[in-house]
Amino acid sequence: MKCVAFSLAAVLAAGWAAHAADQPQWGQRFTRNMVSDEKGLPASFDPASGKNIKWSVELGSETYGSPIVANGRVFIGTNNRTPRDPKHQGDRGVLMCLDEKDGRLLWQLVVPKLGYLKVPEAEVRSSPDVYLDWPGAGLCSPPTVEGDRVYVVTNRNEIVCLDIHGMANGNDGPFKDEGAMMTPDNAARMEPGLLDADVIWRFDLVEEGGIYPHDSGFGSILLVGDLLYVNSGNGVDNTHRRIRRPDAPSLVVLDKKTGRFVARDRENMGPRTVHCTWSSPAIGDAGGRTMVIFGGGDGAVYAFEPVEDTGEFQTLRRIWRLDCDPDAPTDDVHNYMGNRKVSASNIKSMPVLVDGLVYVTVGGDIWWGKRKAWLKCIDAVSGREVWSYELSDRCCSTPSIADGLVYVADSGRTVHCVDARTGRAVWTHQTRAEMWASTMVADGKVFIGTRKGDFHILAAGREKKVLAEVEFGEQIAGTATAANGVLYVAAMTRLWAIQEGAADANVKK
Numbered sequence: 097m098k099c100v101a102f103s104l105a106a107v108l109a110a111g112w113a114a115h116a117a118d119q120p121q122w123g124q125r126f127t128r129n130m131v132s133d134e135k136g137l138p139a140s141f142d143p144a145s146g147k148n149i150k151w152s153v154e155l156g157s158e159t160y161g162s163p164i165v166a167n168g169r170v171f172i173g174t175n176n177r178t179p180r181d182p183k184h185q186g187d188r189g190v191l192m193c194l195d196e197k198d199g200r201l202l203w204q205l206v207v208p209k210l211g212y213l214k215v216p217e218a219e220v221r222s223s224p225d226v227y228l229d230w231p232g233a234g235l236c237s238p239p240t241v242e243g244d245r246v247y248v249v250t251n252r253n254e255i256v257c258l259d260i261h262g263m264a265n266g267n268d269g270p271f272k273d274e275g276a277m278m279t280p281d282n283a284a285r286m287e288p289g290l291l292d293a294d295v296i297w298r299f300d301l302v303e304e305g306g307i308y309p310h311d312s313g314f315g316s317i318l319l320v321g322d323l324l325y326v327n328s329g330n331g332v333d334n335t336h337r338r339i340r341r342p343d344a345p346s347l348v349v350l351d352k353k354t355g356r357f358v359a360r361d362r363e364n365m366g367p368r369t370v371h372c373t374w375s376s377p378a379i380g381d382a383g384g385r386t387m388v389i390f391g392g393g394d395g396a397v398y399a400f401e402p403v404e405d406t407g408e409f410q411t412l413r414r415i416w417r418l419d420c421d422p423d424a425p426t427d428d429v430h431n432y433m434g435n436r437k438v439s440a441s442n443i444k445s446m447p448v449l450v451d452g453l454v455y456v457t458v459g460g461d462i463w464w465g466k467r468k469a470w471l472k473c474i475d476a477v478s479g480r481e482v483w484s485y486e487l488s489d490r491c492c493s494t495p496s497i498a499d500g501l502v503y504v505a506d507s508g509r510t511v512h513c514v515d516a517r518t519g520r521a522v523w524t525h526q527t528r529a530e531m532w533a534s535t536m537v538a539d540g541k542v543f544i545g546t547r548k549g550d551f552h553i554l555a556a557g558r559e560k561k562v563l564a565e566v567e568f569g570e571q572i573a574g575t576a577t578a579a580n581g582v583l584y585v586a587a588m589t590r591l592w593a594i595q596e597g598a599a600d601a602n603v604k605k
Contacts, residue, residue: 119579120166120241122316123494123534128378128446130496132538134578138596139541139553140564141583150582150598152590153199154178156190158232159586162533165579166241167260169202170194172591173248175234180204181291186280189235189251191293193262196580199593203262205293207235208280210252210309213302227334233312238574240317240324245296247352253301253313253329255350259294270354271295297355301328304357305348308333308341309372316376316446318388323358323403324350325379325388331372336464337430342366346373347390347412349403359403359410361390363417369393370429370442371461380449382476387415389454389476391443394429395421397456397474416479420458420472432465439465444492445534452476453516455502457491462507462532471495471504471512473519483519487512494534494575496542498556505531505544511554523560527552534575543583545572551585568592 123130141148161173176188184206191205209231211224229251239248239258246258259268267274267288274288274295301307310331318325330344345360346369365373375391379402387399399415421441425432429440439460447456454476459469469491473482489508496503501522502514507530513522529548536543541563542554549568555561570588577584583594 117580118166119164119577121164121319122162122238122376122575123446123448126318126320126379127450128376128448128494129450130448130494130534130536130575131498132536132578134538134581136581136596137539137541137578137583138594141566141594143566143568143592146599148594148596148598150593150595151199152592153194155192155586155589155591156234157589158234159588159591160233160236160573161586162238162574163577163584163586163591164238164241165196165577165584167244168196169260170196170199170584170591170593171239171241171246172586173235173237175232176206177232181206181289183286183289184278187231191235191239191248193260193293194591199591201291203264203291203293205235205248205250205256205258206278207250207252207254208278212281213308225334227311228309229313230311236312236314238316240319242319242352245352247317247319247324249313249315249317249326249329251312253307253309255299255301255317255324255326255355257296257352257355259296261294263288263290263292263294267294268296271297299350299355299357301348305345306341307344308339311372314374318377318379319352320379320402322352323405324352325377326350327373327376327390329373330366331369331393332430336371336433339366339369346392347377347400349412351405357409358405359412361398361400361412363392363398363414365392365394368426368429368440370395370433370440371464375443376446378447378449380476382449382452385415385477387476388412389447389449391445391447391456391458393442395419395424395441395443395458397443397447397454397472399476399479418474418479418481420456420470433461434464436467441465445494448495448497449476450497453482455495455497455516457487457493457495457504457506459487460490462490462492465490469506471502471514471519473516485512485514485519485521489530492532496535496537498537501556501558503535503537503542503556505533505535507531509546511535511542511544511552513558513560522558525552525554525560525562532573536576536578538578543576545576545585545587547571547573549587
């Protein structure tokens, strides 16, 4: 695999693209580290007065995604509670493409809810299964952008490639049936317009990947060369005690140009998946070897060899596997889902690969599992645990690693600063609510929002210092994004662009 390692190193040296200050995917490219090189970000701001607010735009009623910024555009997933196009009515998943300058809507991908599956077990139902695509959740996945292509996982667990220009430059192929894709099941076929997305290709993880989804599709696509690595979204059914597709993949690989299915894992994670496969992969070099790092829904971290596309369908080759909770139950793990003291563990966050070490959070499921979780540090060469730090409660936050420190938030209302070498606590900070978002470190600051709407700005470093606490008045579930001197924060119903010295005269008083 030397050629793969060499090509990865070359891409790392060259950078993501000409727009080095963009943020074209969730976390740093390859490593997934929640750290940005942006400078000059404000240490405080005020949504009420407009201080340091560049612009803000209305979203739907629920927003769980994180903003992505690339090529003069801002992308954010939400729902359709406030339709931007009157022909799209009702509950939908929406990916909005906004003008980076002022937040003006350029186009949107609108996706009907997934209520039924074309599989024998689901056909006998007389009513839709809300657990396939949770009502109101919208489109949760942050896209990955490269050049004029946007790659995203929809709420129907489709992987789609979109034209960054939308329909403004015509309906490019090979996919031409956007009308059918945006039409709800059993409804009259809709016709796409200038505000609709231009789909280049589509891969359906349910029909083509063989998965059974749960709650909502979520994934941050890892783009390496001509290949896309994507977590599958395979999970439990509405009973939370059955995996209907135990043989389905947990990690898939597609060709970025065509959507062709290139490879999958065969690690038998399905029967051991506690809730769903929501953790996205990272890639990097360790000990002179390139490896893809993946957090399984079974609470284990896997290292795979990267794929060289030969034209033949492949099975991902495992390098190592580490069970992050070896004392947890292993037989019939779904019998423990409602037990707050004993359960198996899963991984919702992304693993981060920095300097030959993997950092990942793992523990009881945030809805069903035990109220325990850990921040783990793993040697990427051997796959052995280096240290384990116990968090205050369950966790779905991806860690940020900067200057020898690890920052991570949890559902126990605590932000942790941990020594990256020893795993010892440096400081902690209590908030008023649990956190689903990940910390984001930039410009010597740590940014994090909570599920009660308080947004915290802390000084990065070994000395704890609170710089600001801003009230948004509504839940913040996504991770803050920094790009081109602007901080972006998505609250439930509004996206905010925050810049030092800006003053939005149109902000709601």
